[in-house]
Amino acid sequence: MKKFIRIASGQGYWGDRFDAPIDQVKEGPIDYLVMDYLAEVTMSIMQKQKSRDPHLGYAKDFIPLMETLLPLLVEKKVTLITNAGGVNPVGCMLAVREIAERMGYTGLKIAAVYGDDILNQLDTLIASGNSLKNMETDADLSTVRKQVTSANVYFGARPVVEALKQGAQVIVTGRVTDTGISLAPMIHEFGWSWDDWDKLATGVIGGHINECGAQGSGGNFFAGWQAVPNMERIGFPIIEAYPDGHLVVTKHESLGGLVSEQTIKEQLVYELGNPAEYITPDCIADFTTIQLQQEAPNRVKVFGIKGKPDTPFYKVSISYFDGYTSIGMLTYTWPDALQKAQKADEIIRKRLEYLGLKYEDIHTEFLGYNACGGDTAPSINDPNEVVLHIGVRGKNFRDMNKFSREVIPLVLTGPPTVTGFGGGRPKVREVIAYWPALLNKNTVEPKVLTVEVI
Amino acid sequence: MKKIQLVKIAHARSGDKGDTANVGVIALKPEYYEILKEQLTAEKVKDHFGSNVKGKVERFEMPNIGALNFLLHNALGGGGTLTLKHDAQGKVVSANILRMQVEVPDDWEIK
Structure with missing residues (x-):
């Protein structure tokens, strides 16, 4: 040995x-x-x-x-x-x-x-009594079987x-x-x-x-x-x-x-x-x-x-298809970078409402301000720049694309001193969810x- | 006793399991572990994170390496590829917990 x-x-x-x-x-x-x-x-x-x-x-x-x-x-x-x-x-x-x-x-x-x-073998396994219930939620696999x-x-x-x-x-x-x-x-x-x-x-x-x-x-x-x-x-x-x-x-x-x-x-x-x-x-x-x-x-x-x-x-x-997400980002700079990013967030949300678009979730964070820290981050005064980070999640691909079209227009239609849109429209990504x-x-x-x- | 920020006496690493973030808080010196154990209760950690953590906080003790492991439930906006959070995998929860305040004896010299 x-x-x-x-x-x-x-x-x-x-x-x-x-x-x-x-x-x-x-x-x-x-x-x-x-x-x-x-x-x-x-x-x-x-x-x-x-x-x-x-x-x-x-x-x-x-x-x-x-x-x-x-x-x-x-x-x-x-x-x-x-x-x-x-x-x-x-x-x-x-x-x-x-x-x-x-x-x-x-x-x-x-x-x-x-x-x-x-x-x-999933169906055979289920048929022979292996429930494959979700370990965390106790849900039955049949609820997502097709996905x-x-x-x-x-x-x-x-x-x-x-x-x-x-x-x-x-x-x-x-x-x-x-x-x-x-x-x-x-x-x-x-x-x-x-x-x-x-x-x-x-x-x-x-x-x-x-x-x-x-x-x-x-x-x-x-x-x-x-x-x-x-x-x-x-x-x-x-x-x-x-x-x-x-x-x-x-x-x-x-x-x-x-x-x-x-x-x-x-x-x-x-x-x-x-x-x-x-x-x-x-x-x-x-x-x-x-x-x-x-x-x-x-x-x-x-x-x-x-x-x-x-x-x-x-x-x-087990992984299963569970809809889409799309996240858009825009960079606002001094003066009043945070206020500008907040205004842009408000405009996008109002646009989605005006267009009658509904999503499972919509979530906004401000990078450079508190995106990573949330409630644990102390407030800061007058940052040099703040990135608006706004995302939605939903099942309807067409509605997801409509969200994606609403971000970049802010450059000419919203608050000033905005940049960082060179990547173009936000991508719509598939959500592959996990089922333990x-x-x-x-x-x-x-x-x-x-x-x-x- | 004097108040200091946790980052002065501990280091940390965090990660994800679904919608749960885990964060291990490790004493920088063996003698600091008792402070962590006494003061970093699950309740205080839950308070510190506020709306970042929607679910409960669980705490586990690891005296062998002078560490506490916390599970922060419903903390990652759904987790995995579902989440819309920038910190999708809870990678920087480690830094966030180290902003907490702890009390240490006045005569401890901590830089």
Whole structure:
């Protein structure tokens, strides 16, 4: 057994810094590279792409990235685990195989983890007694059934561990949890048992530190952003995992960023609910047991973690079409910037009323004044400029377009010293709403398909 | 006791889960945690945010890292892609909570 393994975060979300994964492989030793691509809205976009072309439905720009990354992975013997497979992991795996074949990497094994996509099984599942009620509102799925655009189960580390057992060096998955892709290599390498809850919870917390990329290593760092070195080439986190169930968070020395108890604490609380019950498909992790200790510059030991058994359910992420939003912005300047922006808001609202247009919601904020702070922001006198930020939400596309036509005319018809309209009419965007639900674990089975490059 | 702004003794990060914003408030030094625990009640936090938070505020203690985690319900204008708020994901709620006032002993030297 290895004394420890290094699991490097290569991407915090789809659209993150493109060369971060390349730097993680190039700039120092790592054993695994993990990359997160998926958010709720992403699955819906991918389903749309797949419905137009059955070969698509995965993160398209992952393929050109593999042209650069794959030779490095092979040279440095690094295993890649990513959920770039979206709603078509097998298609994604085949596209990677094509590159590997062209490059002549005979013997390389590539795996797809799938079975999480239950969009086509929804009615069968409901008919056989799985209500898929909304976890937050308790509403019945039938209320939005026709608008559903994607439905995926969150798998944990299990199928990824299976793919690792089969010898895969590149693993593309569908909806596997962000924490599962970091936990899987630990279970595989150290042979942790599936009921060793404390160790599994430790791996999950390592995954939580990795899952947002540089947010775990000095990015978006409130307590000391001024002192974070070289943010233009910030080093993403690397989790050194040890068989006894402790971790050291670190980063490559040659890259920027900062790994300190404070940067880790900020990431630990990110998107956290009840800290004692961090529920994943693999276990429940107790964040109130985490101990941190800075053992050297840019090295923080994470230990003492307790876990509890997993629940009988998978979380399901369902997305559905729920109308449109449109947000317009106009910039008003001194003198009386705020009063001008307020007047413009009043005019737009009166115009909508005059035109007989009604929306589910209309909302105004003043950027530069109190948009981000709301009631917590103290008032300021005579700002140099204020941006009017006005949005509406509704189901009727034509009415949404009519709102969009009402913003820019203010430039010639409303208060003076207004600018910042160069982007033209506000866009009308689709609302893809999120429906969280639970599904009994025995109703779906993860699948693993491994192919060898010939 | 003297009044100071929370930002002098704590740092924070916030994010979203649907229409709920979460914000973790972390003591800058271990000895500050007791102040946070005593004074940052769910009720006071709810008051501070006023109409920004339509629902209830829940508080969880994390003495191990000197932090409190708050859940601010119905705080993101519907959340997700539904919201019309500029801060759609509650990313800057962290800064907003640090505007709160807390009382600390007079002899504490805090810059």
